[in-house]
Amino acid sequence: MNAYALRRLVQGVPLMIFISVLIFTLLQTVPGGPLAVLERNPDVRPEDIARLEEQYGLNDPIPVQYGRWLSGLLSGDWGYSYVTNRPVLEMIGERLPNTLVLMGASTVLLIVLVIPIGLLSAVKQYTAFDNVVTVLTYVGLSIPSFWLGLLLIIIFGLQLGWFPLGGVVTLGQEGNLLDRLHHLVLPTIALAMQGIGSDTRYLRASMLDTLSLDYVRTARAKGLSEGRVVRKHAFRNASMPLVTNFALEIPDLFTGALITETIFAWPGIGRLYWEAALRQDYNVLMAVLIISAALLILANLIADLVYMLVDPRIRYN
């Protein structure tokens, strides 16, 4: 397995380079550039723009700019933001904990809810419980996250006053863990809702398929308790699609929590990425995209390795 994992990691490198070249080139073709906003400002004269272009090296040919960026990346210098003039890594580092916390909480909520509900829903197919779950999951996966976020804020924040209206922590309470958890509840629900809805349905469907297979009947015939049959035998095999889903959903939360971050004023990587895209802050964009790509490749690798754990029939040579 180690050899396989290593091989996959090594294969990831040319893939990353290819992705970075693609993204870098695409960014150049978009009209505008880091100085676009200044160009529309009447007080800024063409001489000023020309001077800035030289200073930022924007007049060099694209391969040269790419080469400069790549060599910087490899030596740990991820460049400076054109907008804030701060090191890109510093900007990402500030927001990373917030994103990780939200990603983590969301994933935990997902696992804690999806697995038992999905299992039970499949085992108790067509009962009242299953019907209620079916309705709720369809509602959950259909609700747009921005609408849900606003709804949560208005009902639970404004009208009931149970939760704060956005933000990570109350001013002056930065060390208070309870306060932070208090702020975490609503955004986590808003972010995880669609995943909960869809993953529960996946698990339910997968379980229903598995439960009808021969070996499950055999296990029951052997006299094993229903619980053991479901948990130890059926679920392990039914969980494969779930692993796939999780593997792809988790890196998606890295930049994909943008809408939740916007509604809840949560300073995460999603918003950083969005703001950089709007202002064509190339260095920040490239950095976030590279990290996202790396995360995705890593997540896929982990998913493949987990498959091996879950299903002994799968071996890679």
Place this chain on the structure above:
Amino acid sequence: MDNLARRMFAACLFIACLSIAALGFAQQRGGTARITIYQEPETLHPLFGSQSVNNVVEEPIIEGLLTVNPEGEYVPVLAAEVPSLENGGLSEDGLTVTYRLKEGVTWSDGEPLTSADVKFTFDAIMDESNPVTSTDGYDKMVSVETPDEHTVVVTYDEYDVEWQSRFSSVLPAHVFEGETANMAFHPFARNPVGTGPFRFVEWVSGSRIVLERNPNYREEGKPYLDGLVFQIVPSPEVAAAQLQAGETDMIWNVRESQIPELLEMPGVVMDFGEERTSTERIQLNLRNPENLSEPHPILSDERVRQALQYATPKQQIIDGLIEGGRAFLACAHVDIGWAADPECEPSEYDLERAAQLLEEAGWEMGPDGIRVKDGQRLELTISSTAEKQRELTEQLLQSLWRQIGVDLRIRNHQSSVLFGTYDEGGVRGTGNFDLLMYAASDGLDPHGHYVERFTCEGAAGPENPGGYNFSGYCNPEVERLIEQAGTEVDLGARANLYVQASRIIQDDVESILLYNRSEVNAYSERLKGVEGHPWANLAWNAEEWYVEG
């Protein structure tokens, strides 16, 4: 004293003390005002960055030599008085300006403000390694001398018409240790030091910027507030909910769509006033979009332009389409401030007159209801960004103008495509439009505005890709007036020239001006002392703010 007398004396003393205490400050000292902004500043360094939110947050921290009051007059801040011909601060030819600094002013860290700081600011602006947004005006300065600690003498090689707006921010030389190079990377951008009523405490990225009272502020007893907190909340709906729940005290630059909701909210004050920050206009292309060196086949005829203006129901657009009543009729490109035309009148709405003018111009009604002249249909395209308000306006004009025989097509674009420069192939930059609807704003001094937009050389095109005259307007009389205004030292004489130019531009109908829209701020009733200002940001008088209740 016996018991009774003693008690009476104590009671009188107590009452006297209470009365004295009650007579004390009408404004309560203390409290923090929270201001919600929807964007995070790029930087707090006054020389860099292009977003307006940067200035909103910098305003209570960093000050300059002069500033503008709400009436449009220049007033001294760090300077003791506004240099003028009378007090000898301004030389006869306008090329030498002598500033006397106020005595006893210190930076928020206690260091004294001296003329060296002003010179340092000039050096920083002119240092080539700094991506300063604009060096306009400073590049006309030959020298900035500091004969003593409280005097600065600026010498120009040619007259800078906007000289009063220079040095609107003064940098503390000691924070930079006298080094002007590569200032954009200096931590000052995230930790500014100024002479303003508030000083910087911390910046939590993506969340908030915290300011506290500047203990070294030059005005005794002010600011009343303990601190200001700028909270970054990107969602306007959540910001409104926060205002309602009391989790914030003020929302900067409220969206138009929220105004009705906020007007209904109890305990909330809306700040509209007469502030006008930008004018929504329909610019008419005087040149042929397909060949900029030729006149526009339809719009180059003044009568057609006048007809279109007569066919635009400006007041109805404001009343019917703009929510919340925060738009005001615009009558000229510069209609507030000292250079405005006091007799300016917005155009009238008269469909019949419009039709008549088109007839006179030789456009005859065709069989399909659209006018024709020399085999060409009166077909025009209007372009703007895809915002609801603009789309509604375009649709209104489309149906109205059809009645007078104009076929108006609507083609909207995404903002960066619409406003793209010539090099980017943008609609506006390349002159590829018939009618262009957008908003633009002016600073207090109109000179730059007039030069950029109404002179022949300002015309944007292949020879001048950075030009701001997108319609290709070129009137030698206006050109002459503007040029002359640029050489006048006397404000009154300049104003007169601008007014004359403005009247000609209006008669020529270079643009159909629709309305002025203001930046609207909403704040809680408990926040007092807030005043509007047409040319400054919302915290311009934060030293006067206090909270009640």
